[in-house]
Amino acid sequence: MRNGALAGLRRRSPVHGLDRRNLRPVEVLAQSVSTAAPAAGMATVPAIVATTAGTATVWSFVLATAVALAVGACIATFTRRMAAAGSLYSLTAKGLGPGAAFACGAALLAGYAVLLMAALAGAALYTDAFLTRLGLAAPPAVGAATVVVLAALAGGLVLRGVRVSARIVLAVEAVSITVMLVIFGVLLAGPPAPPAPAAATPGWSLVGVAAGVLPALGAFIGFEAATALGVEARKPFVSVPRAVLGTAGLVGLLSLLAAHTQVVGFAGALGGQPEPVVTLAAAHGTPWLAVLLDLGIATSFVACTLATTNALVRVLFSMARDRIVPRPMGATHGRYRTPHVAIAVAVPVGAAVPAALFLAGVPGLTVLRGLLSVATAGYLVAYLLVALAAPLFLHRIGELTPAPVVVTALAVPVLAGVCGVFVVSALGGAVPIVLGALVLAALAWYAVLRVRRPRELAAIGVYDEPSAADVHTASGPAGRAR
């Protein structure tokens, strides 16, 4: 019976063409950290959380970190056992089957694509803010131009090879986190100088803490992005799970530091502050921190642009190899070993939306917040599905133990609750309309596939299967025995 076990081995991996097994662990980690963009989150997210959580803001972040770690543990269940380029989409397919995997893929695709748009918008917005502080005010058309230039640059670097882009992401992200640590260090070290409260904010309440988890989770989205580099990581089964869990922990720590600094700085009146860190810096007597802050946030968004493009095109690549998006997107460049067709499709789309919104005169901060809301919705759905898939996957391969069941049992209700809160909180704005349109598009796409490609749809979930050359048998690698 066992003799047939090697019969199913392919001669080459179904994800051949990518630069296999070439990324160092720190480069894999940088991919996740950058997609989560902690520097941008540190400056903006605590004030949003504080509008509902008030003085309990820090506790909302503690809870969000726990949720992110639980989701990270579910993802690690897969990434310790398989290396994929399709991120959570390919993982969900192995636990929940094609329908749920398709939903996860569509949600994740929307999450990455819209996060790319948001990162481009954010980079343009804070570059503009940086220039304004230096006395160089620019019209909106400049914002749109910045988006296009940055997108072209990101596309070029991502095309140029996964190692090149990973190293640049690492360098840029290191700068932005260092800048943030300097800023918050200065603010924490100085004497508290509370500025005048902008608005009354709620005090400590359990409901407030719970409601704050949703915006706090916004600081984490993208922390799973290292999963998309599974094929290209040198030791994927070790470095990818570490990168995902490490990012959840790192972003959690940085967010807690940021939230604590700001809550203490405003003496409880943080909620609704439009630019909390700038206000704090001014009250502190160090206005130069504001310039540094804009720089830090802008660099964080630049790193996020690159890292998100990396992840987005690998999801598209995997879907093309699964034959559920046009096949050419699964092609790879002969020299750079990156999915060049997917890059050529994804980057212009990612740039067009924020550029058009800027040109239409929509305020930058509105663009950024709206895009981040849509992206968050995509991620929440994908996280929920992968958390559900983990114990089912373990059961299917006969390796289920109690711990993963407990993690899923804790994470899934919280995530489902957060999704519910999200839907309620978004009602009345433009976000539900966009989300509705995306859901309809995904359903239509699914219906088309069900009719025209049922076989391909049933078999989705391509990953880096071991090939004959990876297996050692008595007569050398298995390929030679045949």
Place this chain on the structure above:
Amino acid sequence: MTGLDPLPLSGRQPRAVRSALAVLEEVVAAGPGVTAKEISAALKLPQATTYRLLNLLVGEEYLVRLPDLRGFALGRRAARLALPVVTTPPTAARAVVEHLRGLVRWGVHLASFTTGQVALVDPDPDHPPAEPTLIARYPHASALGKLLLADQPDWRAVSRDLRRFTEHTVVDAVALDRQLTAVAATGLARQCGELRPDRGCLAVPVRGPGTGALVAGLALAGPPDRVAEPNEELVALLREHAERLSPLLA
């Protein structure tokens, strides 16, 4: 990196190391396709411990998970735990190689690829190759090595260190990739002074009859400027002898 630090074994670690080795042995004993549950039952290890050890060994590439994600087999790295067994070619095969040596004035070498490396099994006694270990370690710089690389689904996984030996060594991955595609298409590998400036080589594959699997390579070594010539008659002679070796070696 802590690779050189002394690593004290403490607490339960010796037991964990013993268990990991037992898991490796069990995979060998049970054969490819054995599942985690079966290993846990056979070794009487707690399931969670077994799964953790299996994931560790897969992470370090001593084991691989088979495409169904349930079964395990030995990984490529496990090959390093045993000395590669290089078998001496049968007398009939050596006679074919000796026959070729009588026809040409170049060095004639026979290499086996069954260990996944270039192993010279019948080097020419009159023109001994100076660098068998270099040929085995840096296949990109020799004609026999190029035959092996051209047969890989992904040569980059086998040859990471494209070391430069002479000014002729092909160290650009893209150029090498193009060269290997040509080698795969023509069934002829050539290097002119890539490992040593004064030595060149022509090599053709010996493939198993029926399966077409690459089992060995037959090479002619000579001065690089002579190797660079078309050498059509020599190549034809080389191919003819490779053909005769095929049923004797596969």
